[in-house]
Structures are given as structure tokens and as C-alpha cells.
Amino acid sequence: MPCVLDPAHWSHDSAEVPASMEKPNPTQFVLTLKCPDRLGVMARYSGCLHQHGAFITEVSHYGDPDTKAFFSRTEFDDRHMECTFEQFLTDFAELAHELDMEYQLRPVQQKPKLMLAVSRDDHCLNMLLTKWRSGALPVEIVGVLSNHDDLRPLVEWYGIPYHHLPISKETKPQQEEQILALLQQTQADYLILARYMQILSDSLCEKLEGRAINIHHSFLPSFKGAKPYHQAHKRGVKVIGATAHFVTADLDEGPIICQEVKSVDHRATVSRYVHIGHDIEAITLADAVRLVAEQRVVLNEGRTVIL
Numbered sequence: 001m002p003c004v005l006d007p008a009h010w011s012h013d014s015a016e017v018p019a020s021m022e023k024p025n026p027t028q029f030v031l032t033l034k035c036p037d038r039l040g041v042m043a044r045y046s047g048c049l050h051q052h053g054a055f056i057t058e059v060s061h062y063g064d065p066d067t068k069a070f071f072s073r074t075e076f077d078d079r080h081m082e083c084t085f086e087q088f089l090t091d092f093a094e095l096a097h098e099l100d101m102e103y104q105l106r107p108v109q110q111k112p113k114l115m116l117a118v119s120r121d122d123h124c125l126n127m128l129l130t131k132w133r134s135g136a137l138p139v140e141i142v143g144v145l146s147n148h149d150d151l152r153p154l155v156e157w158y159g160i161p162y163h164h165l166p167i168s169k170e171t172k173p174q175q176e177e178q179i180l181a182l183l184q185q186t187q188a189d190y191l192i193l194a195r196y197m198q199i200l201s202d203s204l205c206e207k208l209e210g211r212a213i214n215i216h217h218s219f220l221p222s223f224k225g226a227k228p229y230h231q232a233h234k235r236g237v238k239v240i241g242a243t244a245h246f247v248t249a250d251l252d253e254g255p256i257i258c259q260e261v262k263s264v265d266h267r268a269t270v271s272r273y274v275h276i277g278h279d280i281e282a283i284t285l286a287d288a289v290r291l292v293a294e295q296r297v298v299l300n301e302g303r304t305v306i307l
């Protein structure tokens with residue numbers, strides 16, 4: 001019998017679960033996974049969800065033909081789940097081990113903790129704080145660190161702890177130890193470089209692999225490093241942009257999360273580029289933080305999959 005999508009052939013399961021058995025206020029969960037691609041992998045893990053009564057509300061998948069990796073993101077709730085979340089975690093961990101799966105599974109209301117890092121420019125910081133306060137960014141901001149003290153009044157107005165960590169060539173290792181200690185104390189999940197103008201050491205990048213995000217003020221891979229707007233103006237570009245990416249030891253070459261561009265013409269000066277660019281940088285970084293907070297970003301051998 002061919003597997004057809006003609007409604008006449010759909011089987012109608014009359015065994016509906018009575019509404020009375022549904023939980024009145026179900027808890028939402030998000031599961032994001034990556035594993036070696038093979039026939040049946042989706043059936044296995046969606047079967048596990050079904051067996052535990054998970055009610056799926058959003059799902060997306062991707063199989064990369066080059067890296068042979070499979071990616072999936074599922075939002076579900078427990079309206080029909082009879083087991084505890086802990087029991088589901090245990091059972092899913094067993095399946096994940098069998099399928100050699102990397103995964104993140106958490107209740108949606110358990111928001112990722114962010115430590116923001118800034119220097120003197122406040123446009124990206126302002127956007128993140130405004131969107132956090134309005135609830136548009138589902139995150140918990142546990143603190144802001146900076147190598148300067150300029151932005152303390154802004155941060156403390158929001159009631160967020162401000163950590164002034166001055167840096168010099170001689171004190172860079174100690175200052176980075178302070179950053180690590182802060183991340184540990186606050187249990188921060190991510191370090192967000194919101195125009196933090198210091199190059200992180202190779203060892204810090206290694207320790208923060210997949211957890212540090214930067215906003216670069218150019219449409220990478222063009223114009224890496226310092227003063228990208230000056231480089232772009234000298235080149236006579238017709239678009240300028242911003243790139244949010246994971247931080248790696250290779251400056252501005254980390255996996256890209258999202259990018260935005262805006263047209264410019266021959267009349268635009270470098271300072272005009274900077275004014276236009278600040279808006280693009282701020283919104284691009286906020287978009288990247290939202291995607292990461294919603295567990296939509298998975299690393300894929302130097303690139304990312306956005307689900």
C-alpha cells in the first residue's frame with residue numbers, strides 16, 4: 001500500500017486522550033540535538049518523546065550532506081506526560097548515548113544566564129538591556145564586566161552588577177582569570193562581547209568554546225580586525241554590515257550566527273558608516289542572543305545551523 005497523503009487514506013485514531021487527563025498548566029520544554037545522521041534517527045528520538053507523552057508544539061530538522069550530521073530542535077509540553085521530567089531525562093540520556101547524540105534539554109522558563117562584556121561604546125549594551133527589560137530577550141543578565149568604568153551608571157540604573165576589570169598588556173592574564181572567576185560565581189552560560197574591544201587569549205577562547213559571542217562591525221569575512229569601517233570606506237563598498245559570531249582564537253573567524261547589511265553610497269563618510277553601523281550592530285547582536293537563548297543555534301564544523 002503506497003504511503004499517500006490523500007486525506008481519504010489517513011487513519012483516524014479515535015482513541016483521543018480525554019481533556020480531563022490533560023495538565024491544566026503544562027510546562028514547556030525545548031530539546032536541541034545533534035548526532036551522526038543515519039536512517040531512522042528521527043523516528044527513534046521522536047518515538048521516545050511520544051512514548052513519554054510529550055506534546056510537540058514546534059519542530060525543525062536538518063541533515064547536513066557534507067558533515068553527515070543531523071540536527072533537530074523540538075519544543076514540547078507535558079500536558080499528557082505522566083512520568084517526571086527527571087525520569088524523561090534519564091530515559092532520553094540512554095537513547096542519546098546509543099545515538100552518540102549531543103543535546104540540550106531544559107524547561108523554557110529556565111532562562112540562559114548571560115554575562116555581558118563592554119568597553120566604552122554603549123549602543124549594543126543599550127539594545128540588549130532594553131530588550132531584556134521588555135522581556136523580548138528570554139535571558140537572565142547576571143552582570144556586566146568592562147575594562148573601563150564609563151558604563152557603570154547605565155548598568156546600575158538597571159539594577160545589574162557592574163564589574164570594572166581594568167586591563168593592560170602586563171595584567172591581561174590576571175584580568176582573564178577574573179573574567180573566568182566571575183563566570184563561575186554567576187554560573188553564566190554565555191559571555192556576550194557587546195563591543196568589548198579586547199582580544200581574548202587563545203586559552204580563554206578554548207575554555208569558552210561555544211559560550212562566547214562577539215559582534216563584529218563588518219559583513220565578515222570582509223574587514224576583520226580593528227577599524228573595519230575605515231577599511232570599508234577605503235574599499236568603496238556599497239553595503240556595510242555587522243556579524244554576530246562565536247569567539248575563537250582566530251580573530252573574527254568564529255562560526256557566524258547572524259548578519260545584517262545596509263546600503264551605503266559614495267556620499268557616505270566614515271562617521272556616517274559608524275552611525276548607520278551602530279544600529280545594525282545592536283540589532284544583529286540582539287538577534288543572535290535571542291537565537292542562542294531559544295536554543296536555535298548548533299555548531300556545525302566551523303559553521304552554524306539555525307533551527
Ligand SMILES: Nc1nc2c(c(=O)[nH]1)N[C@@H](CN(C=O)c1ccc(C(=O)N[C@@H](CCC(=O)O)C(=O)O)cc1)CN2
Nearest residue numbers: 197198199200214215216217225226247248249251252
Ligand atoms: N580571541 C578573540 N577575541 C576577540 C574576538 C575574536 O574573534 N577572537 N573578537 C573581538 C572584537 N573585535 C572586533 O570585533 C576586536 C576587538 C579588539 C581588537 C584589538 O585590536 N584590541 C587591542 C586593544 C585595543 C584597545 O585597548 O582599545 C588588543 O586587544 O590588543 C581587535 C578586534 C573581541 N575579541
